Amino acid sequence: MAAGGDGALRPLQSAMKLAHGALRLDSAQRPREAYVEYLKSIHYISQALLEEAAAAPDGAEGVTPDTPKMLKLAEQCLERAKSSVAELGKSQVKPAAPEKGPGPAPVSRHRRVFSDEGGKLSPFLPPEIFQKLQVAEAQSSKKELTPLEEASLQNQKLKAAYEARLARLNPSQALQKTSLTLSLQRQMMENLVIAKAREETLQRKMEERRLRLQEAANRRFSSSVALTPEEQEQRELYAAILEYEQDHEWPRLWKSKLRRNPADLTLVSGLFSCLLSLSSAPLIEDPPALTSSPCPPQRDSSFEDLERFLMGPEGVAPAEKKVASLPEQLKGIVKDIHNAVDRLLSLALLAFEGLNAAPAKDQCLACIEEAFFPPLWAPLLALYRSVYKAQEAALSWGMERHHNTPPADMGVPSKLLPWDSATQAPGSYPYSAAVQELRLIALESCPQRKLDCIVRALRMICECAEEYCGARESQPPAAAIGADDLLPILSYVAVRSSLPQLVSECAALEEFIHEGYLIGEEGYCLTSLQSALAFLESLPAGATAK
Template structure:
């Protein structure tokens, strides 16, 4: 689906960790746009300094034209220049002081307006105080720019125009100096800051990654949200359960380095088979008691990763909710059900654009076992007939020679592969919906070709037939990453979508993926499961 290194499969045999940049570089890349905005007006002092530079240049040019005997006139010109330059600076200082007083008065006035806007809630939490400050900054921004007034006027005329609503939010998110965008970049950096220590290390327990590995750890300026740090409970539990069975393992007490210590611990449990072709040394070296330890350490690793992921997902939801509330405060005309949905979609697209790839790496670490199971089934049944996974004979062509596609439901497979190219959850969900619609169209065509007397507009497939076909399409997609992608969608898709067509399609996809994962274990076919 994508040649990007961020989409490399984190399964056995992965060679290198994805080249994600350190948090400090990520922050600079995200804030680069805001530094390219139009140059601000000069302050009165800066303006006076430029005027004085021009005066000095004229004075030097005039001195150069005077004769050597006109020393008195040179002194007069020098005194005149100094007096004029001093007057310019004094006037400029007075103007700047007056301007600062007016700016401070405006800031206090806008802060009072923001306080009145939030007075009804009566809360005094740190989050509430921060929101008041940001809202005051928004009011100040709107006094210095005309475009918010113009958009508000247009929306007042056509409040239900979805194109206008989407255009407003898109324009807002394209202004890097707007307070909402400043807050969005702040949230993005915090999330990435907590993702980086995990995603930068590649596959946990891989010995080749330890040689010459840079000391990444947490950045030197971490965010204050300690809830997103690796949980101490995991560190203590690992020390208690593994220490007695592996004496060489150090006591893990450093929260920031807990995942590095875990990697070293897993290395100690790695069984390196001998290169002796006789197999005798390998047999003598292998210790069956090591296997339970490795399984236990893997369970602890996944538990820690799940807790880390859970905290990051919660932080992302809070961030998007806060950005939405500030957008609604800035433009009250957006405070309708349809406008909110459009607003959230635009915010998510901007928010996830730089974060989805590193976020997906963490999901793939958590769901690594499921992806491996999916891959095992995929290798075994990828080229199997649809009948093997329970697709009825009437819903796929028996002779592919007369078909435009090289295998059944190829167009649906190609559609599903596009899911990995997007970075926005909403667009990924739309891709799944299109895949299921494509399946229905193909199934109708196949059935009509085989059942000439069938009613022309009857439904070709029901829910019982859709799941086997979707499983076949997932097998053909050749993308174990789908397991983690859909798990991420479940976390980030809003509840409102989960009760409609989108939710039905996502649930169907999850069921199909779970079935494919069980295929290689000899699980019952779907057609058999339907009868029970």
Template sequence: MAAGGDGAAKPLQSAMKLATGAIELDTGNRPREAYVEYLRSISFIAQALLEEATAAEGGSDAVTPDTPKMLKLAEQCLERAKSSAAVLGPVKPAAPEKGPGPAPVSRHRRVFSDEGGKLSPFLPPEIFQKLQLTKAQGTKKELTPLEEASLQNQKLRATYEARVARLNPSQAVQKTSLTLSLQRQMMENLVVAKAREETLQRKMEERRLRLQEAANRRFSSSIALTPEEQEQRVLYAAVLEYEQDHEWPKLWKAKLQANPTDLSLVSGLIAHLLSFPEHPIAQLLRRFQHAVYSRLYPAVSQHLAELGAAPGGSPLSLDAEGLLGPALGGRRLRSSQSLHCMASVQEDSAAGLWPSPREDEHGSGLGAQGEAARESSFEDLELFLATPESWPPGPAAAPQAPAEKRAPVQEQLKAIVKDIHNAMDRLLSLTLLAFEGLNSTSSKDQCLACIEDAFFSPLWAPLLALYRQVYQARELALARRMEHHRHVLPSDIGVSANLFPQNSAAPAAGSYPYSRAVQELGLMLLESCPQKKLDCIVRTLRVICECAEEYCAAQESRPPPAAAAIGADDLLPILSYVVLKSNLPQLAAECAALEEFIHEGYLIGEEGYCLTSLQSALSYVESLPGGALGQ
């Protein structure tokens, strides 16, 4: 009997299942079969997306929420297919000519950091800011009167030169007349433009003072304002000034007033607002993003440089998406002692870590060149698809980092988290000032979620990298347990016999009990917004309940029960099994970050219960013994 609870899956889950099978073949040193499976995965994704786009008939439904994830998965399968093809039939490059040639193109955007020329997967802050400005300057800008006059004078001069070119040498008088006429018209244009600009500047200054007075009335002036409140007052005046020149804010305010309970209007408003980069709120968001990124970049880059320089250590596997592979070798940081992080058991000193994937009994494996090419393209996909079989045994871990090396990273993370909370508070406050219709509790929560989505999108990768530095020791402990118990059966960790198929001891590749829940949990790594990541965790627990009900009903030959088939005592063993099969030790850092950035309202509801359950399952997996279970 197959895993009965994993029936008709969504295209994304089916694609992940195909890619999982390809990775199993790849890590089993079967590049030819893996190459075929990667191509099959790409073909399935392309066909599924084509069918969705064709069925939508050109409408907005052509792109679904899963479409970006499907495209990213296809891209990663293509990269690994290229590597497999290079192994099967490497093409010898032509002899290079003398002199500098073009550098090889890498899929990852690695740049030189400031720490001794080390390669960093993240862009330097100045490049990050230039990209922001490039996007912001994409809109058309209105010309000032002087700029318009300059364009008019250029046209006049072009016309003058064309007419002069048609004159005969004997027509000198006419040429002089044309020159004087040109000079007179150009001067008149400049004089008129300068007068218009002076009038415009005077009116703009009068309006600015009027709007500043309106902003002052909005803020209490009886007591001294803090610098933050003073800046907020200036920004609010800028918002009022922007609304004087644009009609759309008034239209959205009218919509909110007419439909105060329609939360889709809130999402639409924030998306529309952020599509205008010159709006003061959009400018403030970009400024905060750059400030946070400027603090994240040196912290992450410095740590990678230290790992690369450590004796016997190797840098963490880190790519431009911020998805790190398990730390192979290198120095480690002790588990955090905060309340978020449950106490870990003593690590088994005899347990080993792992070499780079594809290293085999021949030592160098594919050769230095092939190995380097594979390392650059094998990082992302295994992070959320790799099955436990993809971790071969290897050398022991390096010694733990001293305490003086840990404190700075933790202090930097604490300061950056504080900056992020401050930025979110100020962005939300200014948005509520600009649009009073958002002041209800539900609208405010929806507004905050939309701002978070835009704010964290370019920042989550380096932020998660910093969290993983702090929680590195705990991830290593989890990775060991996941390796030791990758073949564990549900019954070995306390799952009731009626809640999983009994003949699942040797399931097909990618088909095992609760595999749908494992795939759903892996989708969390594709998100860059805390709220969306939390939604993935909630869906994972719901899928666990659905699978449990189907397994239970299948064994008793009856329809699925109306009430839940599992209780809280059953959930933790099943979720622990799902965590083990996911092979995602970075969930420790993900959960710590989520607990920090999910606001309090969610922590006391279903979302908070699901997050706490996942943290408990991680703690249980971490406490498992070093040897295999069920022996």
């Protein structure tokens, strides 16, 4: 199936051509033709996906790598079709201007309703005038209106009341009608003049406040005129934070708490639960969103998304762009993640000076990772596993081949094995507790928690070794296990874990754990596990681990 006679194109490319044609019409202010082309694109995508699903053999999913992209394209085309319909609707409801000229006085389009009491006019308002009053009342209930907006709503009410009074006048009361019209114009003009003066005063005060806050930001940062782009951005962000605090109480309350209890790390966790959610501690009065400045006006987001989807960020169609290799893609994604985490941490430290102490800063980073990585780790690990596919295959082969190999054949000294394996429970094996700890790494989705699993596994190895050695020698030695003994034991534990993905997990942890951990116990444990995995990958066929 192809669109426009391009039989050699993939369905995705044909659908993109159709959508791109609709975009050109949309950009040329031709909503009618664009609407039709968007519908054609949606129809083509639906037909192509239906044929793919129908052609799939029994038991197959009927989904290709292009299916998510096709669905995304259909979704964007549907959004743009809705926008085109809205534009068409606006052009059709514009009323025609009445022709001017001599003639009889226009008859009111609202039929007067008489009661049974001597022909008196009914006090009920015509429906459209009542609706105007309702709309004006609903709009006036909104908060934080500018003076001009308030005046506009007030004038809408005056105009609706004016039209209601006109509806009650007899045609013979022309003089009273003229008086009402002049009175309405005078009141509306007065409202606008007063509102404009209030608006100018408000803007002047806001500008004065902005300048005061900018001076405070300048005092905190370098006063040099030659600022780097990063310093300039930090200064602007800090000024925006100060301005936000002028209208919101909760940041000042948290700052006060941090000043009173600088060593209480639970306050840091509580603060981040507020920053990263919309409803948490009772201090929150508004969603704690801190932005540097209001976003400039933009085009419809769905239109921009569709353009980027079709053309790519550099304006080149996806079919013409060079596809980066998996390692290059992984490198770029890792860089983006680091930049995002660093930016979040920098913004938190900028907004709350009490977080700049080393323990609080570490806790900030832990809180950010707890919120940032769980939804991200699964697809990130999938990319790592694609990059490290060969290494994982070699490790998987070694794990399968040596899964039932006794630990002594793996090079574990006899003194570090149970004295009598016959007394062990059925199904148990040496160092099984360490294996269970290591397997927990697959259940976590945060780098620090995964690293904790590795640390606990190595600690359990040491505890088991001391227990086995103590049982043989009647008393536990000061250090039962040495550095030379750790590698074979850890290799045996890794084999029994049956987790070839440990290669990718360790590579990701090496990239994302905090630098301070690399030189401590955590870094030593991670490096030891990587050495054991590399040793298992290098085993030739038929070899043992002695």
